[in-house]
Amino acid sequence: xxxxxxxxxxxxxxxxxxxxxxxxxxxxxxxxxxxxxxxxxxxxxxxxxxxxxxxxxxxxxxxxxxxxxxxxxxxxxxxxxxxxxxxxxxxxxxxxxxxxxxxxxxxxxxxxxxxxxxxxxxxxxxxxxxxxxxxxxxxxxxxxxxxxxxxxxxxxxxxxxxxxxxxxxxxxxxxxxxxxxxxxxxxxxxxxxxxxxxxxxxxxxxxxxxxxxxxxxxxxxxxxxxxxxxxxxxxxxxxxxxxxxxxxxxxxxxxxxxxxxxxxxxxxxxxxxxxxxxxxxxxxxxxxxxxxxxxxxx
DNA sequence: GACGATGTTGGCAC
DNA sequence: GGTGCCAACATCGT
Numbered sequence: 095x096x097x098x099x100x101x102x103x104x105x106x107x108x109x110x111x112x113x114x115x116x117x118x119x120x121x122x123x124x125x126x127x128x129x130x131x132x133x134x135x136x137x138x139x140x141x142x143x144x145x146x147x148x149x150x151x152x153x154x155x156x157x158x159x160x161x162x163x164x165x166x167x168x169x170x171x172x173x174x175x176x177x178x179x180x181x182x183x184x185x186x187x188x189x190x191x192x193x194x195x196x197x198x199x200x201x202x203x204x205x206x207x208x209x210x211x212x213x214x215x216x217x218x219x220x221x222x223x224x225x226x227x228x229x230x231x232x233x234x235x236x237x238x239x240x241x242x243x244x245x246x247x248x249x250x251x252x253x254x255x256x257x258x259x260x261x262x263x264x265x266x267x268x269x270x271x272x273x274x275x276x277x278x279x280x281x282x283x284x285x286x287x288x289x290x291x292x293x294x295x296x297x298x299x300x301x302x303x304x305x306x307x308x309x310x311x312x313x314x315x316x317x318x319x320x321x322x323x324x325x326x327x328x329x330x331x332x333x334x335x336x337x338x339x340x341x342x343x344x345x346x347x348x349x350x351x352x353x354x355x356x357x358x359x360x361x362x363x364x365x366x367x368x369x370x371x372x373x374x375x376x377x378x379x380x381x382x383x384x385x386x387x388x389x390x391x392x
Numbered sequence: 393g394a395c396g397a398t399g400t401t402g403g404c405a406c
Numbered sequence: 407g408g409t410g411c412c413a414a415c416a417t418c419g420t
Binding site: 125129189190191206229230231232233272273274275278340379380 | 414
């Protein structure tokens, strides 16, 4: 479900609600312990209870919460000179159907809610007081990782550049060094971090490129067009709060509207909005792929 | 009721 | 290096 624009939207919402707040209580279901948590459930709960959110950021499709453990004086209820409390990462990936929503605890708990985090009361009274994790298909992942000054957990270091940060030159260089089909590369998180099936199809359409085109054979001009298409597409999608195809909602539970502006994704068999030809569906890299046989060149 | 599809990643065989 | 198949899981449409 959530690709870069959806995760970015969620992160911005969480940023308005979480930093500075302490988690009073964390509860996870057995299904979460078995399928979602990559950190043993008891350890996960123990570390988060009492910890405070320092910052929220996006890394590809991952949500990174920088957490501060309670200080010794806090946990003993004593007043001691403040010592720098140890920090750690709380990393979440929403898979296909994960949701992370911050809301008032008075709301009914939706089905498939696999974790809830009760927050210290918001002094301003505005933001929600519970963060819940809901995930129908349970493909999402959550884990804790050690904090270290000079970087992220090793697993995340393997991911490629962010599509909104990579320069045009660097994108061209990386693209033309590869023999794979271009859509496979766009989906490969080690090549670029953040694109998924929707935005891969959409930016290939915008750039007029066949998803099956071999990366190294793409002309310089068309590769440049792909870089521009990718950026403008992602920025527009973020501005529209992302695409809600079925389950996606932002950190306050609201759907996005960018799905209404998709030009190819989910439109196989319908007419191309640019030339009127029938959009075709194929399989590339094992994923359903829609393209315009007339507008998109090999 | 069966079947195939769905935004994700990761492992394995070839 | 690249591809294809399968796995996890629940739901929905044909």
